[in-house]
Amino acid sequence: MSESNRTLLMCVAVAAAFAINMMGTTLPTPLYPIWQERLGFSQLTITVIFAAYAVGVIAALVIGGSWSDQLGRRPMLFAGLGFSAASACIFLIGDDLGLLLLGRVLSGVSAGIFTGTATAAVVELAPPAWAAAATLVATAANMGGLGLGPLVAGALAEYLPWPAHLCFVLDLVLIALAAFAVWCAPERVQRPARPRLRLQPLRVPASVRPVFVPAAIAGFAGFAVLGLFTAVAPAFMGEVLGHHNRALTGAVVFLLFVASTVGQAGQSRLPESRRLPLGCGLLMAGIVLVAAAILAASLALMIAGALIAGVGQGVAFRAGLGAVTAASPAERRGEVASTFFVVAYVAISIPVVGVGLAADVFGLPAAGVAFSIGVALLALAALVSLSRRARAAGPAV
Incomplete structure (x- = not known):
């Protein structure tokens, strides 16, 4: 060989x-x-x-x-x-x-x-x-x-x-x-004679924040969707849609991650200025379909929502991370990227716990719809932030 x-x-x-x-x-x-x-x-x-x-x-x-x-x-x-x-x-x-x-x-x-x-x-x-x-x-x-x-x-x-x-x-x-x-x-990796093990700082330079904020908002919204499906999809499938087959539940979640991979792979073919806005738009469309699926108790709408939201999450995540990395000074890219990932993983946990709390108080369908509205508003906020930044930058952008 x-x-x-x-x-x-x-x-x-x-x-x-x-x-x-x-x-x-x-x-x-x-x-x-x-x-x-x-x-x-x-x-x-x-x-x-x-x-x-x-x-x-x-x-x-x-x-x-x-x-x-x-x-x-x-x-x-x-x-x-x-x-x-x-x-x-x-x-x-x-x-x-x-x-x-x-x-x-x-x-x-x-x-x-x-x-x-x-x-x-x-x-x-x-x-x-x-x-x-x-x-x-x-x-x-x-x-x-x-x-x-x-x-x-x-x-x-x-x-x-x-x-x-x-x-x-x-x-x-x-x-x-x-x-x-x-x-x-x-x-x-060439290991140094005296390895220096230190905590990874979590900071975003002021010059990077105009790029970081909309990317982080979009990333937060997208990872919140991943968290919703991997934590609460079995409950939605069984209690709301009436499908208790565990293999079917696993397949729906699998489709979400496949769609995310497709979005991440395909975003490089888009013009750079349109990647993050498109990802936010697809994320909004997908999560609206998820809310409709909950209200209509429709498996078809849930699958469609998972696919579209997954592609949107993939596009927004890869585009946002790429934009943040490109805007960061070379010597600080590691800490900025780590901060971005921490925001993403906070999004996986806290909103989903909120869904669990709301489900116990108001019922699972109401909690799911409220979550969907929140994610859509976050994606919209990222779009507004991107639009303002584009206008401030002028016609060259």
């Missing part, structure tokens, strides 16, 4: 490990109704269990966001897989709220480690002829893995025995394979 082909194989293997790790973070999605029925949880408790994931992600981003530059990619990838395996083991034995919360936090830590480290590793391992596609491969591994989690767990829970546990057994097997892939991959 030529050196180029071997390098490409290692790149693909690490991308597969990336997808496996991210898949583990969304395996619980179709299982929430099982836990809710078995343990007597309210909808608020379910959303709190889900949101604990964001605590782990943010902690990993802030504490170890730049550690792979000092310690190397492989040690950090092994650490991420270790947290993922620990999370799967806890879900295998978890039968109370404390263990489920701990499992979600550890899962979030694994995702926080992998998001930046595995992306960098895939890009570094790609042979020169594939360099342009490496970032897209990493994106597809990330979002594809997130989408596969509900799809795999839903199918296993619906059609095979041990519905609340079997997917985590499979996850542990796949994590072992991912660890082997990481072990085989070469290390591209």
